[in-house]
Amino acid sequence: PRSGDRPSSSAPAATVPRGSNLVLRTLQYRLAPSAGPERLIGGELGVRLNDAGASDTWVTPITASYALGGAARPGVDEPVIDVPQELAVARYGDDWKLLGDGSLAPDESVDPTQEVRPPELVPWAFGGLLADDVPTAGGTSSILSYPGTDRTVAKVRDQLAPAVAAVTAFWGDAWVRKAVIQVTGTPEQFAGFTRTAPGETNAAAAATVFSRIDGGAKTVIGQRVVLAPAAGQLSVAGIGVVLRHELTHVATRLDTADDAPMWLTEGVAEYVGRRGTKVDFTDVAPELSAQIAAGDVPKALPSDKDFSVDTDAARLAYQSSWSFATFVAQKYGEDKLKRMYLAVAQGGPVAKTDAALAGALGVDRATAVAQWRTWLGKQVR
Known part of the structure; x- marks a missing residue:
């Protein structure tokens, strides 16, 4: 640890807008x-x-x-x-x-040209760390933050408990229903805590990370929702959308295989993030709307490679995935949307996930995609 950056194990200092000293x-x-x-x-x-x-x-x-x-x-x-x-x-x-x-x-035995994943960081790896506790349905949640994030912390404090409740309303209460939110103030902090290269995730507002999964105890160890500096530009309502999206990942982590398709995991998270908000289709999915208006309706669900960070294809992939989840919820109901998630999120070869989708919705993938394409055409006039 760097000098002066160690967490306090004594009584918290005087409260400031972001909270007080972290107590472990x-x-x-x-x-x-x-x-x-x-x-x-x-x-x-x-x-x-x-x-x-x-x-x-x-x-x-x-x-x-x-x-x-x-x-x-x-x-x-x-x-x-x-x-x-x-x-x-x-x-x-x-x-x-x-x-x-x-x-x-x-270490001279390590090839400096070899790509090595950045190390996992402790919360006090950067100076100025403060903590604020928020009561949520599953117990105390904590907001960890760094200098320059006062306004973002205030928005998170306002939206965190309602976001937990909103995710529970969709997913049910079989998850921890509390969270640790890390609000970063610099790109270096965000990259450090998400274990990415600086600049690699400039367009992201947030990411959810974890240390490991204890399969025997069915517990996710060290799960964190990390907000990027860009989140500071969002409104209170926008922070609510981001928190609901990321908390959906928290809630579904134990039911989601590493190779679950991203059209499912990101699409359902986006659906829950925007669930209950009154926004126009074209506002949520501007690139997708423009493509549909030009007569180019998507012919398939996006592949994982379409979600590459900060590209036009990625924005279109997120919007398409959100729209498919929204379509399923409207046509088949939220219960079947959740059932589809639980089935398809087991991952595996395409044939397996296609069979899981068909078992959940009662129609095969080709039929579901055809229905979705018809539905999309009605959203953009």
């Missing part, structure tokens, strides 16, 4: 098993440490184990999250002193 339910650092040679600090830094009296240096893998917490204990009272890290230390006499993280001495 638990925090522990422990050495992790390590196979292979020890990593020492060399180069110019190693020389400087030696000149300063260090008799030894070491980069060691550790595990940071923590659980929120919030503005007060027990807060969201989540399961413990294990985050692998590396620390660099130097020995002075009988004492070891912490120098920083493992980036001080890059």
